[in-house]
Amino acid sequence: MTVQIDIDRLMGRIFALGKVGALQDGGxxxxxxxxxxxxxxxxxxxxxxxxxLDIHIDGxxxxxxxxxxxxxxxxxxIGSHIDSVATGGLYDGALGVxxxxxxxxxxxxxxxxxxxxxxxxxxxxxxxxRFAPDMLGSLVYADGLxxxxxxxxxxxxxxxxxxxxxxxGYAGDWPVGGIQPHAYLELHIEQGPVLETEAxxxxxxxxxxxxxxxxxxxxxxSAHAGTTPMRLRHDAGRAAAEFSVEITRLAxxxxxxxxxxxxxxxxxxxxxxxxxxxxxxxxDLRNPDEERLKAVEAGAAELLDRIAERREVxxxxxxxxxxxxxxxxxxxxxxxxxxxxxxxxxxxxMYAGAGHDAQMIARMCPAGMIFIPSKNGLSHNVTEYSxxxxxxxxxxxxxxAVLDLAGVAKATGDTQEATRQ
Amino acid sequence: MTVQIDIDRLMGRIFALGKVGALQDGGxxxxxxxxxxxxxxxxxxxxxxxxxLDIHIDGxxxxxxxxxxxxxxxxxxIGSHIDSVATGGLYDGALGVxxxxxxxxxxxxxxxxxxxxxxxxxxxxxxxxRFAPDMLGSLVYADGLxxxxxxxxxxxxxxxxxxxxxxxGYAGDWPVGGIQPHAYLELHIEQGPVLETEAxxxxxxxxxxxxxxxxxxxxxxSAHAGTTPMRLRHDAGRAAAEFSVEITRLAxxxxxxxxxxxxxxxxxxxxxxxxxxxxxxxxDLRNPDEERLKAVEAGAAELLDRIAERREVxxxxxxxxxxxxxxxxxxxxxxxxxxxxxxxxxxxxMYAGAGHDAQMIARMCPAGMIFIPSKNGLSHNVTEYSxxxxxxxxxxxxxxAVLDLAGVAKATGDTQEATRQ
Numbered sequence: 001m002t003v004q005i006d007i008d009r010l011m012g013r014i015f016a017l018g019k020v021g022a023l024q025d026g027g028x029x030x031x032x033x034x035x036x037x038x039x040x041x042x043x044x045x046x047x048x049x050x051x052x053l054d055i056h057i058d059g060x061x062x063x064x065x066x067x068x069x070x071x072x073x074x075x076x077x078i079g080s081h082i083d084s085v086a087t088g089g090l091y092d093g094a095l096g097v098x099x100x101x102x103x104x105x106x107x108x109x110x111x112x113x114x115x116x117x118x119x120x121x122x123x124x125x126x127x128x129x130r131f132a133p134d135m136l137g138s139l140v141y142a143d144g145l146x147x148x149x150x151x152x153x154x155x156x157x158x159x160x161x162x163x164x165x166x167x168x169g170y171a172g173d174w175p176v177g178g179i180q181p182h183a184y185l186e187l188h189i190e191q192g193p194v195l196e197t198e199a200x201x202x203x204x205x206x207x208x209x210x211x212x213x214x215x216x217x218x219x220x221x222s223a224h225a226g227t228t229p230m231r232l233r234h235d236a237g238r239a240a241a242e243f244s245v246e247i248t249r250l251a252x253x254x255x256x257x258x259x260x261x262x263x264x265x266x267x268x269x270x271x272x273x274x275x276x277x278x279x280x281x282x283x284d285l286r287n288p289d290e291e292r293l294k295a296v297e298a299g300a301a302e303l304l305d306r307i308a309e310r311r312e313v314x315x316x317x318x319x320x321x322x323x324x325x326x327x328x329x330x331x332x333x334x335x336x337x338x339x340x341x342x343x344x345x346x347x348x349x350m351y352a353g354a355g356h357d358a359q360m361i362a363r364m365c366p367a368g369m370i371f372i373p374s375k376n377g378l379s380h381n382v383t384e385y386s387x388x389x390x391x392x393x394x395x396x397x398x399x400x401a402v403l404d405l406a407g408v409a410k411a412t413g414d415t416q417e418a419t420r421q
Numbered sequence: 422m423t424v425q426i427d428i429d430r431l432m433g434r435i436f437a438l439g440k441v442g443a444l445q446d447g448g449x450x451x452x453x454x455x456x457x458x459x460x461x462x463x464x465x466x467x468x469x470x471x472x473x474l475d476i477h478i479d480g481x482x483x484x485x486x487x488x489x490x491x492x493x494x495x496x497x498x499i500g501s502h503i504d505s506v507a508t509g510g511l512y513d514g515a516l517g518v519x520x521x522x523x524x525x526x527x528x529x530x531x532x533x534x535x536x537x538x539x540x541x542x543x544x545x546x547x548x549x550x551r552f553a554p555d556m557l558g559s560l561v562y563a564d565g566l567x568x569x570x571x572x573x574x575x576x577x578x579x580x581x582x583x584x585x586x587x588x589x590g591y592a593g594d595w596p597v598g599g600i601q602p603h604a605y606l607e608l609h610i611e612q613g614p615v616l617e618t619e620a621x622x623x624x625x626x627x628x629x630x631x632x633x634x635x636x637x638x639x640x641x642x643s644a645h646a647g648t649t650p651m652r653l654r655h656d657a658g659r660a661a662a663e664f665s666v667e668i669t670r671l672a673x674x675x676x677x678x679x680x681x682x683x684x685x686x687x688x689x690x691x692x693x694x695x696x697x698x699x700x701x702x703x704x705d706l707r708n709p710d711e712e713r714l715k716a717v718e719a720g721a722a723e724l725l726d727r728i729a730e731r732r733e734v735x736x737x738x739x740x741x742x743x744x745x746x747x748x749x750x751x752x753x754x755x756x757x758x759x760x761x762x763x764x765x766x767x768x769x770x771m772y773a774g775a776g777h778d779a780q781m782i783a784r785m786c787p788a789g790m791i792f793i794p795s796k797n798g799l800s801h802n803v804t805e806y807s808x809x810x811x812x813x814x815x816x817x818x819x820x821x822a823v824l825d826l827a828g829v830a831k832a833t834g835d836t837q838e839a840t841r842q
Contacts, residue, residue, distance in 0.1 A: 190648065191645055191648050192644075192645055192647075192648025192649050192650075193644070193648075193649060193653050194648070194649075194650060194653070197653055209647060211647070213693055213694075223613075223614070223798060224612055224613055224774055224798070224800065224801075225680065225682035225684055225705045225707070225774070226613075226630060226632070226680065226705075226707050226773075226774020226775055226776070227611065227612050227613025227614075227615070227773070227774035227798070228613050228614055228615075228680070228798060229613075229615060229677060229680065230669075230672070230673050230677075230679075230680060230681070231677075232614050232615070232618055232798075235682075237665070237683055237684070237686065238665065238666075238669055238683070240662075241661075241662040241665035241666050241669075241683065242666050244658070244659065244662035245659075245662050245663050245666050248651075248659055248662075251651065252651050256650060256651075256652075258651075259646065259647065259649070259650065259651060260651070261646035261656075261693075261694070261695075261696055262658055262659070262662065262697075263646055263658070263688070263691070263692050263693045263694060263695050263696065263697060264688060264691045264692060264693055265658065265686050265688050265691070266691075267684070267685060267686050270684070270685045270686070270687075271684050271685060272634055272682075272684045272685055272703040272705055272741065273634075273682070273684060273705055274682075274684050275682055275684065276683075276684060282693040284646045284647075284693050284694055286646070286647050320693065352647075352648070353645055353646070353647020353648035354647055355647070377644060377645070377648070377649060377653075379645065380645075
């Protein structure tokens with residue numbers, strides 16, 4: 001295939017969108033359904049119009065641009081989101097949507113017609129900062145939540161999704177999930193350090209990790225740090241530290257794909273000279289394999305029993321979140337990997353940390369994701385950065401994968417011309 | 422010796438003082454140099470007056486009541502404090518001062534004259550809640566801080582010690598430390614669980630533990646909990662947990678007299694799904710033996726180096742406090758132990774957690790302390806409690822120790838009468 005993306009045009013769109021909600025010291029704040037989000041949406045719609053896409057806004061505000069195929073069958077969908085966190089970067093989400101536009105632009109340039117339609121989607125409220133849950137637009141699209149419920153969600157500013165959609169003029173009337181895709185592809189920055197560390201150019205995403213979040217409370221007895229011998233203590237802080245060390249070691253023994261984080265710790269009374277009576281910690285466990293995730297959860301429960309007995313403290317747990325892993329379609333994963341090899345890009349199979357629209361759309365059709373490196377592994381950060389050549393590789397690979405799935409119907413002479421350059 | 426203390430009278434004074442600054446649900450708030458402290462001081466002065474003591478207020482507000490001896494030589498001093506923490510109990514401090522008064526009262530009742538004078542002292546600001554440092558009155562008394570510096574200390578309410586002493590009418594003109602004691606004795610509740618747990622009636626205090634307080638900051642790198650493999654993390658929280666577990670284990674290996682507390686932990690950003698970039702913890706190490714305390718401090722430093730390397734994090738330490746242990750005079754310790762045995766009380770030698778006026782006065786004369794059990798080991802707590810029979814044992818033992826040190830000159834017929842009852 002000889003159609004090629006224009007990296008300058010793609011970068012131009014990334015920077016242009018990055019000016020909408022731009023922060024003084026770099027990065028963007030384009031929270032879902034704010035005025036900044038509206039400005040970003042308007043810009044996207046302008047670009048879609050210029051690319052002659054058939055534009056629809058659905059009931060939850062997802063923006064859908066359709067490029068006709070030779071046949072009127074199920075389209076290949078390319079998507080992501082354009083909302084950001086409060087101190088977000090230019091690439092998270094935007095890359096996936098704007099690469100979709102660039103593919104359409106490249107096909108238009110080269111006069112290439114595909115067998116299947118190609119659809120570019122920007123899903124509403126992927127970040128979930130103002131309105132919970134995150135990945136809202138794709139969740140409703142995949143029928144994981146009713147439209148009515150979604151519109152009724154009240155956010156942190158006291159407004160509802162429905163109100164704010166109407167306010168910014170994106171309460172559309174197109175049926176949510178009305179287009180059943182043939183396949184879904186999403187290009188995204190890795191948001192982690194693996195590709196950079198291993199100098200791999202492409203991450204072939206096999207699926208999304210399962211997540212298990214638990215809050216654990218250790219209840220001991222506060223006591224004077226000077227006058228209470230060690231053997232008479234019921235030290236909630238010590239129990240929490242021992243659990244942290246031991247569950248982390250256990251997780252490491254489960255292999256590379258298991259991660260374990262004790263991200264938050266609160267002691268009470270949290271004073272230098274008082275043995276802590278209470279420790280509350282969070283446990284974040286993730287694994288792409290549900291059985292292994294269950295095994296480490298069971299290991300954590302056993303450890304808690306053992307430590308509660310050893311330190312003579314009480315233990316209470318509360319599930320904060322639990323999602324099963326999502327596996328992307330093997331045919332799509334294999335295809336992405338094969339195309340990367342054909343293009344001469346070094347790649348590595350990997351799992352995504354949860355939180356991409358692709359995992360929702362995977363409920364309704366074969367889906368897949370392509371990752372490119374994130375500098376220093378940073379994301380949700382104003383210094384988020386992927387180099388133009390990295391973006392060019394990702395968008396070029398996305399193009400090949402889309403064309404493979406959509407099927408090329410014909411190419412005009414212009415394309416011949418273009419490929420000779 | 423046949424003089425005996427009157428436990429009902431002593432309890433009456435404890436409860437009467439406990440009404441000054443009384444909290445609604447029990448306990449007291451009688452912070453140093455507040456109006457409540459003034460009321461407590463006034464009550465104490467009234468009692469001293471009724472007991473015919475020669476009363477002096479020194480420059481730092483210490484209240485000194487002198488009962489003449491047959492000779493005008495160095496007196497036996499009995500002391501403690503009457504200020505409390507914000508949610509204090511009825512016994513911490515008050516017991517030591519009011520037992521001193523009870524001994525004077527018993528001697529008066531029985532018409533007993535001692536060879537040496539007996540002095541009862543209430544030291545200013547032992548708790549150090551409003552003004553740092555704690556043990557201020559006894560520190561200045563023992564010439565550990567100049568009067569001028571002490572009066573200039575600004576507290577948490579923005580006032581100075583000098584201003585507040587003047588305000589409550591306790592800026593005395595008696596020279597601080599003007600009376601060089603022959604010996605100093607202090608009766609105190611244990612503020613720990615050892616006596617209760619071991620069913621010992623009396624704690625014979627051999628000295629005060631050395632204290633080492635250190636704040637330790639672990640500097641790592643924040644990272645996404647889902648996308649950052651374990652081997653690529655610089656997890657400050659994990660480093661802190663490992664240090665906590667390992668230093669505590671090391672301290673336990675140093676023997677019963679070593680205690681170790683990680684009382685405070687702060688993680689940053691302290692979020693469930695972010696690998697902590699910074700962890701700040703406090704380390705409280707105490708040992709009655711300076712060499713052993715130094716050894717565990719060195720062990721902590723080694724551990725920090727090892728963990729910094731293992732987890733690839735930075736480590737910074739900041740000393741918050743460091744006091745060498747204080748050993749009480751062996752002759753006094755032996756005497757207290759022997760008198761306890763003579764009275765038929767079970768006793769145990771032990772070290773005090775730091776924080777008693779006795780450790781300051783030990784700089785100027787032989788000093789000693791007697792502990793009685795604290796229910797559930799609780800102190801600095803409104804539920805602080807020692808039973809009247811426990812208090813009676815402590816005060817009775819204090820009486821014997823005082824008389825031993827002061828020497829009995831004569832007893833009148835009244836005493837003979839009293840002892841026959």
